[in-house]
Amino acid sequence: MKLYYSKLSSSMAVHLVLEEIGKPYEAIQMDLDSQHQFTPEFLEINPKGRVPALVLDEGEKKVVLTEVPAILSYLAQINPELSLMPTDTLEFAKAQSFNAYLSSTVHVAHAHRRRGSRWSDCAECRTSMAAKVASNMSECFAFIQAHYLKKPWVLGDSFSVCDAYLFTISRWLEGDGVDINIFPEIRRHADAMLARPPIQRIAALHC
Structure with missing residues (x-):
């Protein structure tokens, strides 16, 4: 691969x-x-x-x-054998729902900060979109904390690919003007991810 x-x-x-x-x-x-x-x-x-x-x-x-x-x-x-996603059809769909939310809603909200030209040729419009990023990302992560994130991982007891995806996007919060510490469960999840050796091996490549 x-x-x-x-x-x-x-x-x-x-x-x-x-x-x-x-x-x-x-x-x-x-x-x-x-x-x-x-x-x-x-x-x-x-x-x-x-x-x-x-x-x-x-x-x-x-x-x-x-x-x-x-x-x-x-x-x-x-x-x-690694159980990185549920095998039950309904639980798999729930996991896909979470990943789709990150992809289609949260990522798009973040992209308005630097990629506004994808949606508008108007400089003032792009400035306005960028100004909304912090509040939009805060709203998204408040929703994730309240409705998606279970303990200790996104899907509950087992680590899954959903955790890798959430951690990746949560790292964008600081640059988007959002203090991750206002979301204690997101902060806890990020700390748990940072303790995993696979993350430690490649984190420096993504800074």
Whole structure:
């Protein structure tokens, strides 16, 4: 497997899960500020021009997975012995609901700070969107703390790919102008994640 990732992006969640799994893989860092994601070489791998992109070893046929929720689910399902996602159909759907919320709502709220040009060509509009990021992210994490996060992990007693994803996005709070300490359960979860050896091995690559 080959992972294309960048620092300070959602690709950290996939990187963390690959470390948790502990099987061989190659990680290739992309410099998004230098527009590496738009080079012809990378666009051939992922025409979306985004990370993460996970290239699978499928013989002569190259298979590339994109989008964090899809990649996390795949990694969990090919490593069932690690119980990184529920096998019960309903519980699996609940986990997917959480990951979809992070992807479609929380990540988008965060992206309005630096990626406003995706939604508007108006400079004043982009400034207005950026000004809302702190309050929007606070609202999202208040919702997560109240309705999603169980003890000790997102899904309860067992660590899952949902925890890697939540931890990744919670690291964006400071840059978005939100003090993580106003959410004690999110802070507790982040501390628990930081104590895990896989996180310690790759954290420096994502700062």
